[in-house]
Amino acid sequence: MLVEGQWKGDWQPLQAKDAKGGFVRQTSSFRNWVTPDGQAGPTGEGDFRAEAGRYHLYVALTCPWASRALIARKLKGLEAAIDVSVVEPALTAQGWRFGDYPGATRDAVNGATYMREIYTRADPRFTGRATVPVLWDKRRGTIVNNESADILRMFNSGFGALADNRFDLYPSDIAGEIDALNAQLYDGLNNGVYRAGFATTQLAYEEAFAQVFATLDLLAARLADGRKFLFGERFTETDIRAFVTLVRFDAAYHGLFKCNLRRLIDYPALQVYLLRILAMPGVSETVSIDHIKRGYYSIATLNPNGIVPLGPAIAGFTA
DSSP: OEETTEEOSSOOSOOEEOTTSOEEOOOOSOBOOOBTTOOOOSSSOSOOBOOTTTEEEEEOTTOHHHHHHHHHHHHTTOTTTEEEEEOOSSOBTTBOBOOOSTTOOOOTTTOOSBHHHHHHHHOTTOOBOOOSOEEEETTTTEEEEOOHHHHHHHHHHTTGGGSOTTOOSSOGGGHHHHHHHHHHHIIIIITHHHHHHTOSSHHHHHHHHHHHHHHHHHHHHHHTTOOSBTBBTBOOHHHHHHHHHHHHIIIIITTTTOOOSOOGGGOHHHHHHHHHHHTSTTTGGGOOHHHHHHHHTTOTTTOTTOOOOOOOOOTTOOO
16 A cells, blocks of 8 residues: 555555454545536535546446446446546556556556556555545546545536436435435445455454345345336436446355355346346446456455456356
């Protein structure tokens, strides 16, 4: 990680742990918002006006948090307004790296080799992990935001007329319900798989494992009435949050993270739901099972020999 702008030691997946030996995720450091008029958003400072070509998105196809932003960019029609750099799937000793692996890119904006260089350009004394996604302001030469939940909402409403507003990912009439289900998803599933995979004690692992499958059961029950999405006919940011974990479940979390009570394919309602979202225009372009497997199985503390499994595929989908 970076300490006062200097790289210290090799990349490690465990950021911090609690008293039970459970995984604790780093808090995002840059929390500014792009808004239609440049006024400050819910957090941070102002002067980040929505402008075509001004902002750049850094992502990893491996990472579910980055995939949230990629999907929102697609569905909101922001591809022409916000360009993208994609890091290579394998995590190196110095973290995410740009390069020539199929599906990855070089950094055409800042010419960086490693993601950590983007952070030190924004703050030469930055301390923390160089995570993705990152929304970069090319005009001011700084990071706008590195919190995926914020970026998801920015892409929904912060770019005004630049966006395609046929999708409203956070409709005001069900905002409270979305927030409530988001919280359950985050604790039990989105972060729950990481708490299981990076647990350092049996107790921490078993608690996380139980929450993961309780949350999958909850989602399956919610979809059992035949609804298309988690809130009925409307596709919302909660569906994006669920999808990015579900699409990685059998390929990475079931095996590497020891979330192996059941596979996603053992939940018929969730499998149908997954394929329904994959069939939405543009969504499948944000998914690379190759990057997902090569990324997760490059974590040396969990897979020291670096062997990438040949399976499984997602039934009914190729990527």
